[in-house]
Amino acid sequence: MRAAFAAAGLLALATSAVAAQQRFYAAEDRILVGDGGTVRAIAAGPFNVYAAADFGILVFEIARSKWKLPLPLPAGMIATRPSALAVEPTGGTLWLGAESGDVYTTTPGFDRWDRVPAGFRGRVDAIVTGAASGSGAVYILAGGEWLRIEGGSLFAERVPVNALPAAAAERARRSPDDPRFGAARGTLGLDARNRRWQLTDVVAGREPGEFWVATDGGGIVRDDNRSSRTDWFRYGLAGTGAATVALLDGAIWIGGDGRDARSGVAFTNPDLGTWDQQFRDDGAPGGFVAEIVRFGNAIWFAADDGLFRLAARPEPGTRGRWSRFTNADGLGSNRVRSLRPAGGLLWVGTDGGLTSFDTAGAALRQPLFPGRRVSRTAARHDTLFIAADDGLFTFVTAGGRSGATEATPRPYGRSPALRGRVTDVVSDDAHTFVIVDGSLLDADGTGAPIRDVAIDRIRPLFRLALHGGQLWVAGAHGIARRDPATRAWQAFTVPEDVPASPVVDVLVDGDHVWAATPAGAIRLRWR
Numbered sequence: 001m002r003a004a005f006a007a008a009g010l011l012a013l014a015t016s017a018v019a020a021q022q023r024f025y026a027a028e029d030r031i032l033v034g035d036g037g038t039v040r041a042i043a044a045g046p047f048n049v050y051a052a053a054d055f056g057i058l059v060f061e062i063a064r065s066k067w068k069l070p071l072p073l074p075a076g077m078i079a080t081r082p083s084a085l086a087v088e089p090t091g092g093t094l095w096l097g098a099e100s101g102d103v104y105t106t107t108p109g110f111d112r113w114d115r116v117p118a119g120f121r122g123r124v125d126a127i128v129t130g131a132a133s134g135s136g137a138v139y140i141l142a143g144g145e146w147l148r149i150e151g152g153s154l155f156a157e158r159v160p161v162n163a164l165p166a167a168a169a170e171r172a173r174r175s176p177d178d179p180r181f182g183a184a185r186g187t188l189g190l191d192a193r194n195r196r197w198q199l200t201d202v203v204a205g206r207e208p209g210e211f212w213v214a215t216d217g218g219g220i221v222r223d224d225n226r227s228s229r230t231d232w233f234r235y236g237l238a239g240t241g242a243a244t245v246a247l248l249d250g251a252i253w254i255g256g257d258g259r260d261a262r263s264g265v266a267f268t269n270p271d272l273g274t275w276d277q278q279f280r281d282d283g284a285p286g287g288f289v290a291e292i293v294r295f296g297n298a299i300w301f302a303a304d305d306g307l308f309r310l311a312a313r314p315e316p317g318t319r320g321r322w323s324r325f326t327n328a329d330g331l332g333s334n335r336v337r338s339l340r341p342a343g344g345l346l347w348v349g350t351d352g353g354l355t356s357f358d359t360a361g362a363a364l365r366q367p368l369f370p371g372r373r374v375s376r377t378a379a380r381h382d383t384l385f386i387a388a389d390d391g392l393f394t395f396v397t398a399g400g401r402s403g404a405t406e407a408t409p410r411p412y413g414r415s416p417a418l419r420g421r422v423t424d425v426v427s428d429d430a431h432t433f434v435i436v437d438g439s440l441l442d443a444d445g446t447g448a449p450i451r452d453v454a455i456d457r458i459r460p461l462f463r464l465a466l467h468g469g470q471l472w473v474a475g476a477h478g479i480a481r482r483d484p485a486t487r488a489w490q491a492f493t494v495p496e497d498v499p500a501s502p503v504v505d506v507l508v509d510g511d512h513v514w515a516a517t518p519a520g521a522i523r524l525r526w527r
Contacts, residue, residue: 385412
């Protein structure tokens, strides 16, 4: 998985170049969630604050202190990053500048960006809207020079510095002309966990003495220098990429892929309105997170750097109570690939075998399959299915200190195809599906590979999910779904539906499906 994931990084770059071929979705039907901590520019309107991240425009509702669904970036910005942002306070029109020198406008709710045809040379560093300039004209700082666009015009004219409105000069400094803000600026980058983040942009809020601050890693900050209060709000993932998605106790949990220094895990409520992140230096996993499950009263994480337990869901902005378990605690290997509660125990698959743990984190027996990789596990009642490099095995669990009623796992099924390398397994009362040697099989059927054009379009295959009888498959080039009634397949592919490859995990949540990719976690409305 890791090798395929790393190699597909080149594929992600290739697919990004054709992202303009994406199918049209309403903004709320395809949501990409990435690292919302790095904010390139910020703008404040009377009701919402807008923050430009590398994957979209984040929208924060001031009155409710909650995030709205983000706006996707223009298709033309795939190869560049946001660098400036402004909002018209009356109509709500957003102006977005890019490092490439392009400028776009949109009105939230219309699901379309329009490129401003006036030519700009170089990175856009500041935009001042007509209302802020006081003249009705929009002023844009690009390539080190100021240009002005009069209302209704398609052309930009150069403006000497001595002819700029005061708002333009202040916006170019990215710091308000306010002595109290200036005095507090040195402490604004320190969050509640004593992490210091660089400030990237500042705008005045709607109330006197209120400022909104963008940071490089910490999200956005609301500073009220009248009350000396600062509030931090961070959207999205702990790092750039997503490795797994889980739905636990009504919350969406997303594990990072370990590529960034700020990797970790994030969780959010179903409407994506509130977010919190737990980072490597909080005690969270820093490596590729392969699976997240609830066992006992805790949340458990399988990761490249060990087995992790989070005692309880932490309050936003606080460090959780983390524990880490390694081979010194009974694991067969520190690289943990799978977790499955069964028979009152947690079964942990690693690169060095399968170990059972109780709720306190005590290993109850020596690893099964010692020295062998266990890629995934699944449970059907008291039967544990084990996906190993040399086939599919089963094990009858019963809990207790022994952890099982059978001494050793047994090969499952009669088909010789089930003796190959099995990388994933899912099971319900009707079927057990596996990925073996790159092919999809029904282990309770004939053992012949399941074939369809939709499957071929997303190969190689990585992950399986069962939901309400529907089989979902994640692969390098997208995800595919099989209808349980008609057995017809439907594919959601890169780049038409999913913006980046490979897709390394899939989760169904009602009418939506989540896909974990190197560009983040994407939520699609599938029906």
